[in-house]
Amino acid sequence: MTDRSDQESTTPAEATWSPLDPAWIPCERVARTIDAIVWIGLLAFLLFGGPELFGWHYLGLEPWLRVLWIVFGCLILTRAWLWPPVAYRHIRWRQTEVGIEIRRGVFWRRWITVPRSRVQHTDVSEGPMLRRYGLARITVYTAGTEFAEIALAGIEQGQAFALRDALIGRPTTIAPESGRTE
Amino acid sequence: MSDPGPGFRRLHPASLVFRFFDALQTFFVPALLVWLWADADHAWEVWLGALFVPVVVAHVLHYVTFRYAMHDEDLVVRHGIIVRRERHIPYARIENVDLLRNPVHRMLGVAIVRLDTAAGDDAEAQFKVLSMPAVTELLEAIRDRASGGAARGAASCLETLEDAPAGHAQDDVVLRASLRDLIVIGIVSHRGLVALAAFVGVLSRFDVTEKLLEDSVLRPLVKRWVASSSETASFAQIALLASIVIVALFALSIAWTIFRYHGYRLEASDGLLRWSAGAWTERRATIPVARIQRLTVRRTLLHRLLGLANLRIETAGARDDEERAGRGDFVPLCRWTDVERLVAISMPDAKLPSSYEAVDPAAHSRATRLSLIMSLVGGALAFPLVGFVGSASLTVALVPLFLVRARRMTRFLGLAVTEDCLWVRRGAFHLAWIAVPIAKIQTIAVAMSPFDQRWDMAKLVVDVAGASSSDLLTVPYLSHAVAIRHYERLGRDSAAIELTW
Known part of the structure; x- marks a missing residue:
């Protein structure tokens, strides 16, 4: 598998790439762990709570299936911990003269x-999790459809505000590349 | 109702009648189904009719509470009794003005006026219905205070009110449809198939057919036919029935088309397109050329056989539903040789490209491999239903179909960047050529799935306003380098142009 996105050969280094704020990793880990715990709680209720308390019985309670469910639960939890650093390495953003x-x-x-x-x-918002880690989410709105809103969560608050100002405050056109006129 | 203040006007009282019929129309199909499906001893379905009452009440309340005023800066529309909505529509924001009149409207001397702004799927304001003096007053207010397309749209609506419809500027007519054209559209679009489900549903309940034919002349005929066929349905009888059904479907489709596109006319003047069609309600639309976000030329197999094509456009803020005339069926049918002329009129910057840049040379192998996998999966899925022999023969039947599709698709797929426009062509059997002015591009993306990465390919994705997301403009199977080159170039070029709606 070629690892294209990690090379920056295709564009001249006109603007440097920024990663997300490193605090995003613990923030995302906690958020995902909370998610995973909710799911595991639900699973535990279906597997043990329900049958014990209300005498449920269904196919999913076969012993080998229970093992499968428990493995599944462990996987979600592991993923919640291991995934954020991997994802972190693969998110980069930059501000160019284009946008x-x-x-x-x-x-x-x-x-x-x-x-x-x-x-x-543009919108800068901070949920309770992001705020605890001093992070923010910037959402850019366009008049398009599929990409009508593009969000970047996990950059430092001050940076988010600077980015917002840069995106809406400046003159909006740049010099055309190939002698194009409006 | 308390008086909302000076300058506020109400709708014409005939609104009540039209709104009642609207409500009736919404209930007609469900009511018919209930009637067909209900047995005599299950009369409770009839009580569903009670649902009709709140709908009527809502329509009456809308009429009673609806007020509008033409202020200097904006148009104020308010309605509602519990939640009162008041909307201020600045004249400058009005994008489009439509005037709708059917024969009943003409008889009563009223009309429907619809206003659109760039935002939202629905009409910003609908005046249903206004008396003709009120229509004139409203249109004059928009003509005098709005700018650009809306002002010209209002002016052209006013013109049609004064002139006899036939005497309208003949020079501007770009395209019209004769009866023969309409018949061809009916055949090519085969809308009659839509009615097939209903037809089969009715037939399957023979007692219903019996009920419907109770006193008709057809009854003895049908009786005899059914009696003879119940013993041995001969091949000839089945063939006869099948051909009757097919002919009936085409007839239905033709009738529907004639009804819908009777008097179809497309006019162009001053960067403004005027579209009108319809036998019963004359649907009209005034579309500023500068507002067109995307143009699609389409050809099905039948179109290509007959040397024809079909054009649709998308504008910001309007989806091509039934009410939004003139977008989805911008040009329901034209000769293939006329396409260049029509494109030049509706998208002046979009010159038809002389050649298209092909996708990655390996695209064909990749699509072929995918086709083989899809045939195998298709066969395997059918296994529980049709057994081993069935699923094996299904796979064998699917393989050539998928292979031909893959070959045609990858050969045809391509893109071209002309002066100010991005052209994409795609399709295997149904072909489409899509043009997007670079000035209208909102966002550009490249997507690389794990498969793309393995084949060193990428998919270019272009987002424009007004496109439905299911119909996003994508070009898969591009060489990675080519996709990146276009991604960067289109990004730069679109950033260099200030967005104008």
Whole structure:
């Protein structure tokens, strides 16, 4: 498997790539662990609580299936811990003279460019988890459909505000590349 | 109702009648189904009719509470009794003005006016219905205070009110449809198939057919036919029935098309397209050329056999539902030789490209491999239903179909960047050529799945306003380097152009 997205050969180094804030890793780990615990709680209720308390009986209670469910639960928990650093290495963003570019995805990769002239408005928000780690989420809205909103969660708050100002505050056109006129 | 203040106007009282029929229309199909499916001893379904009452009440309340006023800066529309909604529509934001009149409207001297802004799927405001003096007043207010397309749209609506419809500027007509054209559209679009499900449903309940034929002339005929066929249905009889059904479906489709596109006319002047069609309700749309976000030329197998094509457009803020005339069926049918002229009119920047850049040379092998896997999966899925012999023969039957599809698809797929426009062509049997002005591109992306990475390919994704997401403009199977090159170039070029709706 070629590891294309880690090379930056395709563009001249006009702007440097920024990773997310490193605090995003513990933040994401905690968020995912909370998610996993909720799921495991639900699973535990279905496997042990329900049958004990209400005398449920269904196919999923076969011993070998129970083992499978427990393995599944462990996997979610492990993934919650191991996945964020991997994902972290595969998310990068930069501000170019065109606008903002985000590259993300470990297996399914996506590079996306939003030209500054196409930004309708931006939002900076912080959920309780992000706020605890001093992080923020910036959402860029365009008039498109599929990519009508593009979110980047896990950058430092001050950086998010700076990015917001940069995306909406400046003159919106850049010099054309090939003598194109409007 | 308390008086909302000076300058507020109400709808024409005939609105109540039209709204009642609207409500009736929504209930017609469910009511018919209930009637067909209900047995005599299960009369409770009839009580479902009670649901009709709140709908009517809602329509009456809408009429009673609806007020509008033409202020200097904006148009104010308010309605609602519990939650009162008041909307201020600045004249400058109005994108499009539509005037709808059917023969009943003409008889009563009323009309429907619809206003759109760039935002939202629905019409921003619908005046259903206004008296003709009120229509004139409203349109004049928009003509005088709005700018650009909306002002010209209002002006052209006013013109049609004054002129006799036939005497309207003939020079501007770009395309019209004769009866023969409509028949061809009916055959090519085979809308009659939509009715097939209903037809089969009715037939399957023979007692219903019996009920319907109770006193008709057809009854003895059908009786005799059924009696003879119940013994031995001969091949000839089945063939006869099948051909009758097919002919009936095409007839239905043709009738539907004639009804819908009667008097189809497309006019162009001053960067404004005027579209109108319809036998009963004349559906009209005024579309500023500058607002067109995307243009699609489509050809099915039948279109290609007959040397025809079909054009659709997308504008911001309008989805091609039934009410939004003139987008999805912008040009329901034209000669293939006319396409260049029509494209030039509706997207002046979009010159048809002379050649397309092909996808990755390995795309064919990749698509072929995928086709083989898909045939095997298709066969395997059918295994529990049809057994080993069945699923094996299904696989064998699917393989050539998928292979031909893969070959045609990868050969045809391509993109071209002309002066100010991105063209994409795609399809295997149904072909499509899609044009997006670079000025209208909102976001550009490349996506690389694990398979793309293995084959060193990438998919280019282009987002524009007004496109439905199911119909996103994507070009798969591009060489990685080519995809990146276009991604960067389109990003730069679209950033260099200020977005204008």
